[in-house]
Amino acid sequence: MSTTLQPARRRPRRRQVAPYLFTAPAVILYVAFMLVPVGYAVWLSTRAYRIEGALLGRKTEVFVGLDNYVAVLTNPEFAAGFGRLAVYGVIAVPLTLGLALLFALVLDTPAARLKRFGRTAIFIPYAVPGVVAALLWGFMYLPSTSPFSYVTRALGLGTIPFLDGPGLFGSLANIAIWGGVGFNMIIIYTSLRSIPGEIYESARLDGAGEVQIALRIKVPLVVPALVLTGVFSLIGTLQLYSEPATLQPMTSAISNTWVPLMTIYRDAFGTDDLPQAAAASTVLAVGTVLVSVVILRIVNRKRMGVER
Amino acid sequence: MSVLTARPGPASTRRDPSDRARSRARQGGWGVLPTIVLLVGAFYCLVPVLWVYVAATKTRGELFTTFTFAPGTGLGENLTALFAYEGGQYLLWCLNSLIYSGVGSLLSVLVSTMAGYGLAKYEFRGRSFLFLSILAGVLIPGIVLAVPQYLLLSQLGLVGTHWSVLLPSIVSPFGIYLSRVYAMSAVPQETLEAARIDGAGEWRIFRTIVLPLMVPGMVTVFLLQFIGTWNNFLLPYIMLSDQSRYPLTVGLFTLLAKGSSSPALYSVAITGAAVSIIPLLALVLFLQRYWRLDLVSGGLKG
Numbered sequence: 001m002s003t004t005l006q007p008a009r010r011r012p013r014r015r016q017v018a019p020y021l022f023t024a025p026a027v028i029l030y031v032a033f034m035l036v037p038v039g040y041a042v043w044l045s046t047r048a049y050r051i052e053g054a055l056l057g058r059k060t061e062v063f064v065g066l067d068n069y070v071a072v073l074t075n076p077e078f079a080a081g082f083g084r085l086a087v088y089g090v091i092a093v094p095l096t097l098g099l100a101l102l103f104a105l106v107l108d109t110p111a112a113r114l115k116r117f118g119r120t121a122i123f124i125p126y127a128v129p130g131v132v133a134a135l136l137w138g139f140m141y142l143p144s145t146s147p148f149s150y151v152t153r154a155l156g157l158g159t160i161p162f163l164d165g166p167g168l169f170g171s172l173a174n175i176a177i178w179g180g181v182g183f184n185m186i187i188i189y190t191s192l193r194s195i196p197g198e199i200y201e202s203a204r205l206d207g208a209g210e211v212q213i214a215l216r217i218k219v220p221l222v223v224p225a226l227v228l229t230g231v232f233s234l235i236g237t238l239q240l241y242s243e244p245a246t247l248q249p250m251t252s253a254i255s256n257t258w259v260p261l262m263t264i265y266r267d268a269f270g271t272d273d274l275p276q277a278a279a280a281s282t283v284l285a286v287g288t289v290l291v292s293v294v295i296l297r298i299v300n301r302k303r304m305g306v307e308r
Numbered sequence: 309m310s311v312l313t314a315r316p317g318p319a320s321t322r323r324d325p326s327d328r329a330r331s332r333a334r335q336g337g338w339g340v341l342p343t344i345v346l347l348v349g350a351f352y353c354l355v356p357v358l359w360v361y362v363a364a365t366k367t368r369g370e371l372f373t374t375f376t377f378a379p380g381t382g383l384g385e386n387l388t389a390l391f392a393y394e395g396g397q398y399l400l401w402c403l404n405s406l407i408y409s410g411v412g413s414l415l416s417v418l419v420s421t422m423a424g425y426g427l428a429k430y431e432f433r434g435r436s437f438l439f440l441s442i443l444a445g446v447l448i449p450g451i452v453l454a455v456p457q458y459l460l461l462s463q464l465g466l467v468g469t470h471w472s473v474l475l476p477s478i479v480s481p482f483g484i485y486l487s488r489v490y491a492m493s494a495v496p497q498e499t500l501e502a503a504r505i506d507g508a509g510e511w512r513i514f515r516t517i518v519l520p521l522m523v524p525g526m527v528t529v530f531l532l533q534f535i536g537t538w539n540n541f542l543l544p545y546i547m548l549s550d551q552s553r554y555p556l557t558v559g560l561f562t563l564l565a566k567g568s569s570s571p572a573l574y575s576v577a578i579t580g581a582a583v584s585i586i587p588l589l590a591l592v593l594f595l596q597r598y599w600r601l602d603l604v605s606g607g608l609k610g
Binding site: 014015016018019020021022023025026027029030032033034036037038040041044099102103106107109111112113114115117118120121122123124125126127128129130131132133135136137138139140144145146147150178181182186187190191193194228231235238239241242245246248249250261264265268269274277278281284285288289292293 | 339342346349350352353354355356357359360371375376377418420422423425426427430432438441442445447448449452453456458459460475476478479481504509510511514540541542546557558561565567568577578581584585588589591596601602
């Protein structure tokens, strides 16, 4: 009797331990490479280096409270970086999502031809790293190699200022749109494909055209996918770094503090002010999480309002 | 027919030829418009890629003088210069990219699958806390972490080694989240219970029953992670100083940065970019049919 009971008693215990073992590697790595760095950055952001002694100065670390945060938040260049990021984001995010939605709807339209070719072609930039995308577009912007400026010069209109003044924002946004449309299109498209076809049948019987079906039925049903892609695009926007950094050798319009991450990089590795960089990183991370949460909140409230 | 979802369902009945003909007849002039929109999109996405392959055939002189889409005569010369650059650095960068993305993503998938399965199929104390922490991690942009990770790894003396890029690339809150979603729909509770009644241990159940069921989800997580790591720039740029450990992105970036003072390197950078696109293009085109992006869009139905 006792031998048959034993495994029955042992089994639940094993089942209690198993989930901890399964999640342990992830938890350890998560703590080591996400929580601890965040904690370390926050701790470091309250410190500063002081040089002690007049002649033989020794670098020591002292606690300075929120001084670094005050410095970061009152630094006009850091704020200007966020301003430039906002202009860039206002162009890049809506256009990326709008085009992705447009292409997804077209792919889901019965009348469209060459769908597989179109889908694959639009998806291809996803496989191109941001640095390489910036390199490709950079040469297409550069006056001496740009095919667009070649045409406008031939027409007597002069060179297009892709890399100067306000044109720079559009040019950088274009790189992001080019790289992002395909992936977002696929996300929205797979979401469209999960809608059962019968929903459209009754609309068609009522005489609705494909455009009406797309706008009145399909778009509202893929709102969750749009929210997801929107949040990811926004997070991507706040992380903008490699594209402007890659274009930097091609234009003088991009400074070393053009976007917040470039300022952080300069503080950490250019001027060796690690506490300052840590404080700026913390501000950027908190800002990102706040923006995401606010968007998700607003969308959820609106959707609930619609459902009621 | 469907490459990305491999899921014939109501969608395929929607697309039968007679239906297509009927709707086209009803729409009249709208019929060609969707195809045109699609072709314009395809053109926009392909032009820069076409450009880089044309530009890779040009000599240094031709690059700045001939029309951009006119092919040149310097392909062989450019390739030789690329692979000879500083004693064959370019091949090392390719190899490094492959190591960071390949090994990193493989480990990432294993860790994520185990965690996702644990979170999806077991009741245990701390489960919802753990899951919420991981969800919060999805929102923290990886790049913002790069500087703190550098500070930490420099304390451990790992900065500059392959590990400094590899280890942070294994953690993927989004991968864990997707694995959990997939495990919830793909692994039936009854199968687990039946195996337990047969006396199988938890690890054996995972290895022999759960892993095979989760392969489509694992492929998806692997590809997302692989491309993410392959395309990553700031993390290796911050961590590495020895150029023989650079991945392609950092290598090409330094080539281009040097190009502003010695324009000869522009052709090398362009050719390097053209060559670097090929393997990833092949991977994406080949694996498109195996991955399940409905997992990401939330349209997954078990």
